[in-house]
Amino acid sequence: MTPQKTIERISLYRRVVSDLLAKGKNRAYSHEIAKLAGVKSSQVRHGFMFIGTNGKANSGYDLRELQGRIEGFLTADKPDSYCIVGIGNLGRAVLAFFHARHKNLEIKAAFDKDPALKNRVFHGCRCYSIDDAKEVIRKEGISLGIIAVPAEQAQAVAQILIEAGIRGIVNFAPVPLKLGQGIVVENVDLAMYLEKVAFFTRNVS
Amino acid sequence: MTPQKTIERISLYRRVVSDLLAKGKNRAYSHEIAKLAGVKSSQVRHGFMFIGTNGKANSGYDLRELQGRIEGFLTADKPDSYCIVGIGNLGRAVLAFFHARHKNLEIKAAFDKDPALKNRVFHGCRCYSIDDAKEVIRKEGISLGIIAVPAEQAQAVAQILIEAGIRGIVNFAPVPLKLGQGIVVENVDLAMYLEKVAFFTRNVS
DNA sequence: TAGATTGTTAATCGATTAACAATC
Protein backbone atom coordinates (compact mmCIF):
# COMPACT_ATOMS: atom_id res chain seq x y z
CA MET A 1 0.00 0.00 0.00
CA THR A 2 1.02 3.57 -0.66
CA PRO A 3 2.55 5.19 2.40
CA GLN A 4 0.41 7.98 3.82
CA LYS A 5 3.34 10.35 4.06
CA THR A 6 4.17 9.97 0.41
CA ILE A 7 0.77 11.28 -0.62
CA GLU A 8 1.09 14.23 1.71
CA ARG A 9 4.43 15.16 0.22
CA ILE A 10 3.36 14.73 -3.35
CA SER A 11 0.48 17.07 -2.68
CA LEU A 12 3.09 19.51 -1.42
CA TYR A 13 5.37 19.06 -4.44
CA ARG A 14 2.42 19.80 -6.67
CA ARG A 15 2.18 23.27 -5.23
CA VAL A 16 5.88 23.87 -5.35
CA VAL A 17 6.01 22.74 -8.96
CA SER A 18 3.18 24.97 -10.06
CA ASP A 19 4.73 27.92 -8.21
CA LEU A 20 7.96 27.36 -10.10
CA LEU A 21 6.13 27.06 -13.41
CA ALA A 22 4.29 30.26 -12.64
CA LYS A 23 7.65 31.93 -12.21
CA GLY A 24 8.59 30.82 -15.70
CA LYS A 25 10.99 28.04 -14.74
CA ASN A 26 11.03 24.92 -16.88
CA ARG A 27 13.40 22.66 -14.96
CA ALA A 28 14.42 22.25 -11.34
CA TYR A 29 16.82 20.15 -9.30
CA SER A 30 15.61 17.93 -6.50
CA HIS A 31 17.39 20.12 -3.96
CA GLU A 32 15.59 23.23 -5.19
CA ILE A 33 12.24 21.56 -4.81
CA ALA A 34 13.28 20.12 -1.48
CA LYS A 35 14.18 23.52 -0.15
CA LEU A 36 10.83 25.00 -1.17
CA ALA A 37 8.91 22.05 0.23
CA GLY A 38 10.91 21.96 3.43
CA VAL A 39 12.15 18.38 3.05
CA LYS A 40 15.41 16.62 2.18
CA SER A 41 16.36 16.22 -1.44
CA SER A 42 16.51 12.44 -1.07
CA GLN A 43 12.85 12.60 -0.07
CA VAL A 44 12.05 14.46 -3.25
CA ARG A 45 13.94 11.99 -5.41
CA HIS A 46 12.24 9.08 -3.67
CA GLY A 47 8.86 10.67 -4.20
CA PHE A 48 9.46 11.30 -7.88
CA MET A 49 10.75 7.79 -8.35
CA PHE A 50 7.60 6.58 -6.65
CA ILE A 51 5.32 8.30 -9.13
CA GLY A 52 7.51 7.27 -12.03
CA THR A 53 9.06 10.56 -13.11
CA ASN A 54 12.57 10.58 -14.46
CA GLY A 55 14.95 13.47 -14.16
CA LYS A 56 18.24 13.89 -15.92
CA ALA A 57 21.47 13.79 -13.99
CA ASN A 58 22.87 17.27 -13.75
CA SER A 59 19.92 19.02 -15.34
CA GLY A 60 17.12 18.09 -12.96
CA TYR A 61 13.46 17.52 -13.64
CA ASP A 62 11.19 18.87 -16.35
CA LEU A 63 8.60 20.76 -14.38
CA ARG A 64 5.84 20.42 -16.92
CA GLU A 65 6.26 16.67 -17.11
CA LEU A 66 6.43 16.55 -13.32
CA GLN A 67 3.19 18.45 -13.04
CA GLY A 68 1.50 16.06 -15.42
CA ARG A 69 2.70 13.01 -13.52
CA ILE A 70 1.67 14.42 -10.17
CA GLU A 71 -1.81 15.26 -11.46
CA GLY A 72 -2.14 11.83 -12.99
CA PHE A 73 -1.08 10.21 -9.78
CA LEU A 74 -3.07 12.29 -7.35
CA THR A 75 -6.32 12.90 -9.16
CA ALA A 76 -8.97 10.76 -10.73
CA ASP A 77 -10.24 10.94 -14.29
CA LYS A 78 -13.38 12.67 -13.17
CA PRO A 79 -13.38 15.03 -10.18
CA ASP A 80 -14.03 13.41 -6.81
CA SER A 81 -17.07 14.76 -5.04
CA TYR A 82 -17.45 15.48 -1.37
CA CYS A 83 -20.47 16.28 0.69
CA ILE A 84 -20.25 18.04 4.02
CA VAL A 85 -22.38 17.55 7.10
CA GLY A 86 -22.74 20.42 9.55
CA ILE A 87 -22.97 24.02 8.35
CA GLY A 88 -21.78 25.70 11.51
CA ASN A 89 -18.69 27.87 11.63
CA LEU A 90 -16.34 25.09 10.74
CA GLY A 91 -18.44 23.74 7.91
CA ARG A 92 -18.77 27.18 6.38
CA ALA A 93 -15.06 27.77 6.71
CA VAL A 94 -14.31 24.56 4.87
CA LEU A 95 -16.78 25.49 2.14
CA ALA A 96 -15.30 28.95 1.81
CA PHE A 97 -11.83 27.49 1.72
CA PHE A 98 -12.64 25.19 -1.14
CA HIS A 99 -15.07 27.18 -3.13
CA ALA A 100 -13.83 27.40 -6.67
CA ARG A 101 -10.29 26.63 -5.66
CA HIS A 102 -9.74 22.98 -6.46
CA LYS A 103 -10.25 21.67 -9.92
CA ASN A 104 -10.26 18.02 -9.06
CA LEU A 105 -12.14 18.18 -5.82
CA GLU A 106 -15.64 19.45 -5.40
CA ILE A 107 -18.03 19.83 -2.49
CA LYS A 108 -21.34 19.15 -4.14
CA ALA A 109 -23.80 19.06 -1.27
CA ALA A 110 -24.14 20.21 2.30
CA PHE A 111 -26.34 18.68 4.97
CA ASP A 112 -27.61 20.02 8.22
CA LYS A 113 -30.35 19.09 10.62
CA ASP A 114 -31.45 22.69 11.04
CA PRO A 115 -34.54 23.10 8.80
CA ALA A 116 -33.87 26.84 8.54
CA LEU A 117 -30.80 26.15 6.43
CA LYS A 118 -32.57 23.91 3.95
CA ASN A 119 -32.13 25.02 0.35
CA ARG A 120 -29.88 27.88 1.27
CA VAL A 121 -26.65 28.09 -0.71
CA PHE A 122 -23.31 28.48 1.08
CA HIS A 123 -20.32 29.36 -1.05
CA GLY A 124 -21.89 27.79 -4.07
CA CYS A 125 -23.06 24.70 -2.23
CA ARG A 126 -26.70 23.89 -1.56
CA CYS A 127 -27.80 22.73 1.87
CA TYR A 128 -30.17 19.76 2.19
CA SER A 129 -31.86 18.07 5.09
CA ILE A 130 -29.75 15.26 6.49
CA ASP A 131 -32.82 13.06 5.99
CA ASP A 132 -32.35 13.36 2.24
CA ALA A 133 -28.70 12.36 2.40
CA LYS A 134 -29.12 8.99 0.75
CA GLU A 135 -31.03 10.35 -2.18
CA VAL A 136 -28.85 13.41 -2.78
CA ILE A 137 -25.61 11.45 -2.47
CA ARG A 138 -26.77 8.92 -5.01
CA LYS A 139 -28.13 11.50 -7.42
CA GLU A 140 -25.00 13.67 -7.31
CA GLY A 141 -22.61 10.74 -7.47
CA ILE A 142 -20.86 11.71 -4.24
CA SER A 143 -18.36 9.26 -2.79
CA LEU A 144 -16.67 11.24 -0.02
CA GLY A 145 -17.83 13.04 3.10
CA ILE A 146 -16.69 15.75 5.50
CA ILE A 147 -17.96 15.68 9.06
CA ALA A 148 -18.13 19.07 10.75
CA VAL A 149 -20.69 18.43 13.47
CA PRO A 150 -20.21 18.40 17.26
CA ALA A 151 -18.43 15.40 18.75
CA GLU A 152 -21.57 13.76 20.11
CA GLN A 153 -23.17 13.51 16.69
CA ALA A 154 -20.14 12.51 14.64
CA GLN A 155 -20.42 8.75 14.94
CA ALA A 156 -24.12 8.74 14.00
CA VAL A 157 -23.50 11.05 11.05
CA ALA A 158 -20.69 8.80 9.83
CA GLN A 159 -23.06 5.85 9.94
CA ILE A 160 -25.64 7.70 7.87
CA LEU A 161 -23.02 8.64 5.28
CA ILE A 162 -21.71 5.12 4.99
CA GLU A 163 -25.20 3.72 4.58
CA ALA A 164 -25.68 6.26 1.80
CA GLY A 165 -22.63 4.88 0.01
CA ILE A 166 -19.80 7.15 1.18
CA ARG A 167 -16.42 5.37 1.29
CA GLY A 168 -14.06 8.06 2.56
CA ILE A 169 -14.47 10.55 5.41
CA VAL A 170 -12.59 13.59 6.66
CA ASN A 171 -13.62 13.96 10.27
CA PHE A 172 -13.25 17.33 11.99
CA ALA A 173 -15.11 16.27 15.11
CA PRO A 174 -12.77 15.59 18.02
CA VAL A 175 -13.69 11.92 18.43
CA PRO A 176 -12.13 8.86 16.88
CA LEU A 177 -14.75 7.27 14.63
CA LYS A 178 -15.31 3.55 14.78
CA LEU A 179 -16.03 2.43 11.23
CA GLY A 180 -16.01 -0.82 9.34
CA GLN A 181 -13.21 -2.07 7.15
CA GLY A 182 -12.81 -0.52 3.75
CA ILE A 183 -13.82 2.97 4.87
CA VAL A 184 -11.04 5.54 4.67
CA VAL A 185 -10.97 8.04 7.52
CA GLU A 186 -8.79 11.02 8.24
CA ASN A 187 -9.27 12.58 11.64
CA VAL A 188 -8.37 16.25 11.76
CA ASP A 189 -8.56 17.40 15.34
CA LEU A 190 -7.99 21.14 15.44
CA ALA A 191 -7.87 21.39 19.22
CA MET A 192 -5.22 18.70 19.31
CA TYR A 193 -2.95 20.67 16.99
CA LEU A 194 -3.12 23.72 19.21
CA GLU A 195 -2.40 21.59 22.26
CA LYS A 196 0.52 19.95 20.56
CA VAL A 197 2.17 23.21 19.57
CA ALA A 198 1.61 24.58 23.07
CA PHE A 199 3.23 21.49 24.53
CA PHE A 200 6.31 21.54 22.35
CA THR A 201 6.78 25.27 22.67
CA ARG A 202 6.89 24.82 26.44
CA ASN A 203 8.96 21.65 26.45
CA VAL A 204 11.47 22.11 23.69
CA SER A 205 14.45 24.38 24.15
CA MET B 1 12.68 14.53 22.79
CA THR B 2 9.09 13.56 23.25
CA PRO B 3 7.68 11.80 20.22
CA GLN B 4 5.04 13.82 18.40
CA LYS B 5 2.68 10.88 18.20
CA THR B 6 2.76 10.34 21.94
CA ILE B 7 1.41 13.82 22.57
CA GLU B 8 -1.36 13.32 20.02
CA ARG B 9 -2.43 10.12 21.71
CA ILE B 10 -2.29 11.48 25.21
CA SER B 11 -4.53 14.30 24.10
CA LEU B 12 -6.89 11.59 22.88
CA TYR B 13 -6.71 9.58 26.09
CA ARG B 14 -7.60 12.70 28.01
CA ARG B 15 -10.94 12.83 26.27
CA VAL B 16 -11.58 9.14 26.66
CA VAL B 17 -10.77 9.32 30.34
CA SER B 18 -13.06 12.23 31.01
CA ASP B 19 -15.83 10.54 29.06
CA LEU B 20 -15.47 7.47 31.24
CA LEU B 21 -15.43 9.57 34.41
CA ALA B 22 -18.55 11.36 33.21
CA LYS B 23 -20.21 7.97 32.95
CA GLY B 24 -19.41 7.30 36.58
CA LYS B 25 -16.56 4.84 36.06
CA ASN B 26 -13.63 4.98 38.45
CA ARG B 27 -11.25 2.45 36.94
CA ALA B 28 -10.55 1.14 33.46
CA TYR B 29 -8.31 -1.44 31.81
CA SER B 30 -5.86 -0.47 29.12
CA HIS B 31 -7.82 -2.46 26.57
CA GLU B 32 -11.02 -0.58 27.37
CA ILE B 33 -9.32 2.75 26.86
CA ALA B 34 -7.59 1.44 23.75
CA LYS B 35 -10.90 0.43 22.21
CA LEU B 36 -12.41 3.86 22.82
CA ALA B 37 -9.33 5.65 21.51
CA GLY B 38 -8.99 3.41 18.50
CA VAL B 39 -5.47 2.18 19.29
CA LYS B 40 -3.81 -1.01 20.59
CA SER B 41 -3.72 -1.64 24.30
CA SER B 42 0.07 -1.83 24.24
CA GLN B 43 0.04 1.75 22.95
CA VAL B 44 -2.08 2.81 25.87
CA ARG B 45 0.19 1.09 28.38
CA HIS B 46 3.23 2.65 26.76
CA GLY B 47 1.63 6.06 26.88
CA PHE B 48 0.70 5.78 30.53
CA MET B 49 4.14 4.52 31.39
CA PHE B 50 5.51 7.52 29.55
CA ILE B 51 3.61 10.02 31.67
CA GLY B 52 4.37 8.06 34.82
CA THR B 53 1.00 6.63 35.76
CA ASN B 54 0.84 3.23 37.39
CA GLY B 55 -2.04 0.83 37.04
CA LYS B 56 -2.63 -2.31 39.02
CA ALA B 57 -2.38 -5.69 37.39
CA ASN B 58 -5.85 -7.10 36.99
CA SER B 59 -7.68 -4.03 38.15
CA GLY B 60 -6.55 -1.43 35.64
CA TYR B 61 -6.01 2.29 36.06
CA ASP B 62 -7.57 4.76 38.45
CA LEU B 63 -9.28 7.19 36.11
CA ARG B 64 -9.12 10.16 38.42
CA GLU B 65 -5.40 9.75 38.97
CA LEU B 66 -4.97 9.26 35.24
CA GLN B 67 -6.81 12.48 34.52
CA GLY B 68 -4.61 14.37 36.94
CA ARG B 69 -1.44 12.99 35.40
CA ILE B 70 -2.55 13.75 31.88
CA GLU B 71 -3.46 17.32 32.79
CA GLY B 72 -0.16 17.77 34.57
CA PHE B 73 1.70 16.44 31.61
CA LEU B 74 -0.15 18.23 28.85
CA THR B 75 -0.88 21.62 30.33
CA ALA B 76 1.17 24.38 31.82
CA ASP B 77 0.69 25.95 35.23
CA LYS B 78 -0.90 28.99 33.71
CA PRO B 79 -3.00 28.77 30.52
CA ASP B 80 -1.09 29.10 27.28
CA SER B 81 -2.23 32.00 25.15
CA TYR B 82 -2.65 32.08 21.41
CA CYS B 83 -3.24 34.92 19.03
CA ILE B 84 -4.71 34.43 15.60
CA VAL B 85 -3.94 36.30 12.40
CA GLY B 86 -6.60 36.45 9.71
CA ILE B 87 -10.27 36.81 10.57
CA GLY B 88 -11.71 35.37 7.40
CA ASN B 89 -13.87 32.29 7.35
CA LEU B 90 -11.21 30.01 8.66
CA GLY B 91 -10.08 32.34 11.41
CA ARG B 92 -13.63 32.80 12.61
CA ALA B 93 -14.23 29.07 12.55
CA VAL B 94 -11.19 28.47 14.72
CA LEU B 95 -12.32 31.17 17.13
CA ALA B 96 -15.82 29.73 17.30
CA PHE B 97 -14.42 26.27 17.81
CA PHE B 98 -12.34 27.32 20.77
CA HIS B 99 -14.47 29.94 22.39
CA ALA B 100 -15.02 28.97 25.99
CA ARG B 101 -14.20 25.36 25.36
CA HIS B 102 -10.64 24.86 26.50
CA LYS B 103 -9.60 25.64 30.02
CA ASN B 104 -5.90 25.58 29.44
CA LEU B 105 -5.78 27.17 26.04
CA GLU B 106 -6.97 30.65 25.22
CA ILE B 107 -7.08 32.77 22.09
CA LYS B 108 -6.48 36.19 23.53
CA ALA B 109 -6.13 38.40 20.47
CA ALA B 110 -6.98 38.46 16.80
CA PHE B 111 -5.20 40.40 14.11
CA ASP B 112 -6.23 41.41 10.65
CA LYS B 113 -5.07 43.95 8.14
CA ASP B 114 -8.62 45.04 7.31
CA PRO B 115 -9.18 48.30 9.25
CA ALA B 116 -12.93 47.68 9.24
CA LEU B 117 -12.45 44.78 11.65
CA LYS B 118 -10.43 46.75 14.17
CA ASN B 119 -11.85 46.61 17.69
CA ARG B 120 -14.64 44.30 16.69
CA VAL B 121 -15.06 41.26 18.92
CA PHE B 122 -15.34 37.77 17.40
CA HIS B 123 -16.43 34.97 19.68
CA GLY B 124 -15.09 36.80 22.69
CA CYS B 125 -11.84 37.79 21.01
CA ARG B 126 -10.94 41.35 20.11
CA CYS B 127 -9.48 42.16 16.72
CA TYR B 128 -6.46 44.45 16.45
CA SER B 129 -4.50 45.89 13.57
CA ILE B 130 -1.61 43.68 12.60
CA ASP B 131 0.57 46.77 13.04
CA ASP B 132 -0.05 46.62 16.78
CA ALA B 133 0.92 42.94 17.00
CA LYS B 134 4.14 43.48 18.90
CA GLU B 135 2.56 45.65 21.53
CA VAL B 136 -0.57 43.53 22.04
CA ILE B 137 1.37 40.28 22.17
CA ARG B 138 3.68 41.61 24.83
CA LYS B 139 0.94 43.19 26.87
CA GLU B 140 -1.25 40.07 26.84
CA GLY B 141 1.62 37.68 27.44
CA ILE B 142 0.91 35.69 24.30
CA SER B 143 3.44 33.07 23.26
CA LEU B 144 1.67 31.15 20.48
CA GLY B 145 0.15 32.06 17.14
CA ILE B 146 -2.36 30.74 14.63
CA ILE B 147 -1.97 31.70 10.99
CA ALA B 148 -5.20 31.75 9.01
CA VAL B 149 -4.31 34.06 6.14
CA PRO B 150 -3.96 33.29 2.42
CA ALA B 151 -0.88 31.37 1.34
CA GLU B 152 0.90 34.39 -0.14
CA GLN B 153 0.88 36.25 3.16
CA ALA B 154 1.67 33.39 5.52
CA GLN B 155 5.46 33.65 5.53
CA ALA B 156 5.42 37.41 6.14
CA VAL B 157 2.88 37.05 8.94
CA ALA B 158 4.98 34.34 10.57
CA GLN B 159 7.96 36.68 10.53
CA ILE B 160 5.96 39.42 12.21
CA LEU B 161 4.79 37.04 14.92
CA ILE B 162 8.26 35.75 15.61
CA GLU B 163 9.64 39.25 15.86
CA ALA B 164 6.90 39.97 18.35
CA GLY B 165 8.08 37.07 20.50
CA ILE B 166 5.89 34.16 19.39
CA ARG B 167 7.63 30.78 19.71
CA GLY B 168 5.03 28.33 18.41
CA ILE B 169 2.80 28.52 15.34
CA VAL B 170 -0.15 26.55 14.00
CA ASN B 171 -0.20 27.28 10.29
CA PHE B 172 -3.42 26.78 8.33
CA ALA B 173 -2.08 28.36 5.16
CA PRO B 174 -1.19 25.80 2.52
CA VAL B 175 2.51 26.66 2.35
CA PRO B 176 5.40 25.23 4.30
CA LEU B 177 6.83 28.01 6.44
CA LYS B 178 10.56 28.57 6.57
CA LEU B 179 11.40 29.56 10.11
CA GLY B 180 14.46 29.69 12.26
CA GLN B 181 15.48 27.08 14.77
CA GLY B 182 13.67 26.96 18.06
CA ILE B 183 10.30 27.89 16.57
CA VAL B 184 7.69 25.15 16.78
CA VAL B 185 5.44 24.85 13.73
CA GLU B 186 2.51 22.61 12.97
CA ASN B 187 1.23 22.82 9.40
CA VAL B 188 -2.43 21.93 9.06
CA ASP B 189 -3.27 21.82 5.39
CA LEU B 190 -7.00 21.24 5.04
CA ALA B 191 -6.93 20.82 1.27
CA MET B 192 -4.28 18.16 1.64
CA TYR B 193 -6.45 16.11 3.97
CA LEU B 194 -9.30 16.10 1.49
CA GLU B 195 -6.93 15.11 -1.30
CA LYS B 196 -5.48 12.35 0.78
CA VAL B 197 -8.82 10.79 1.61
CA ALA B 198 -9.89 11.07 -2.03
CA PHE B 199 -6.70 9.31 -3.09
CA PHE B 200 -6.96 6.43 -0.66
CA THR B 201 -10.65 5.94 -1.25
CA ARG B 202 -9.89 5.50 -4.94
CA ASN B 203 -6.77 3.43 -4.50
CA VAL B 204 -7.50 1.16 -1.60
CA SER B 205 -9.76 -1.82 -1.98
C1' DT C 1 -4.58 -20.85 43.29
C1' DA C 2 -5.96 -19.72 38.47
C1' DG C 3 -6.75 -16.21 35.38
C1' DA C 4 -6.11 -11.76 33.75
C1' DT C 5 -3.68 -7.47 33.34
C1' DT C 6 0.29 -4.71 34.07
C1' DG C 7 5.18 -2.92 33.16
C1' DT C 8 8.84 -3.60 30.28
C1' DT C 9 11.85 -5.70 27.08
C1' DA C 10 12.59 -7.64 22.53
C1' DA C 11 11.19 -8.15 17.67
C1' DT C 12 9.13 -6.19 13.81
C1' DC C 13 7.99 -2.94 10.79
C1' DG C 14 8.27 1.24 8.14
C1' DA C 15 10.06 5.57 7.13
C1' DT C 16 14.13 8.62 6.83
C1' DT C 17 18.70 9.49 5.75
C1' DA C 18 23.18 8.44 3.89
C1' DA C 19 25.92 6.72 0.37
C1' DC C 20 27.51 5.88 -4.17
C1' DA C 21 27.84 4.11 -8.90
C1' DA C 22 25.76 5.67 -13.20
C1' DT C 23 24.77 9.52 -15.92
C1' DC C 24 24.69 13.90 -17.91
Added chain:
DNA sequence: TAGATTGTTAATCGATTAACAATC
Protein backbone atom coordinates in the same frame (compact mmCIF):
# COMPACT_ATOMS: atom_id res chain seq x y z
C1' DT D 1 37.10 15.58 -18.75
C1' DA D 2 35.57 17.30 -14.18
C1' DG D 3 31.81 18.35 -11.47
C1' DA D 4 27.26 17.85 -10.17
C1' DT D 5 22.94 15.44 -9.93
C1' DT D 6 20.24 11.42 -10.58
C1' DG D 7 18.33 6.61 -9.40
C1' DT D 8 18.73 3.20 -6.18
C1' DT D 9 20.55 0.49 -2.57
C1' DA D 10 22.10 0.14 2.17
C1' DA D 11 22.21 1.94 6.93
C1' DT D 12 19.94 4.30 10.40
C1' DC D 13 16.44 5.70 13.04
C1' DG D 14 12.08 5.64 15.35
C1' DA D 15 7.67 3.93 16.13
C1' DT D 16 4.56 -0.09 16.53
C1' DT D 17 3.60 -4.55 17.91
C1' DA D 18 4.46 -8.87 20.22
C1' DA D 19 5.85 -11.31 24.10
C1' DC D 20 6.27 -12.51 28.80
C1' DA D 21 7.63 -12.43 33.70
C1' DA D 22 5.74 -9.99 37.65
C1' DT D 23 1.68 -8.77 39.95
C1' DC D 24 -2.84 -8.55 41.54
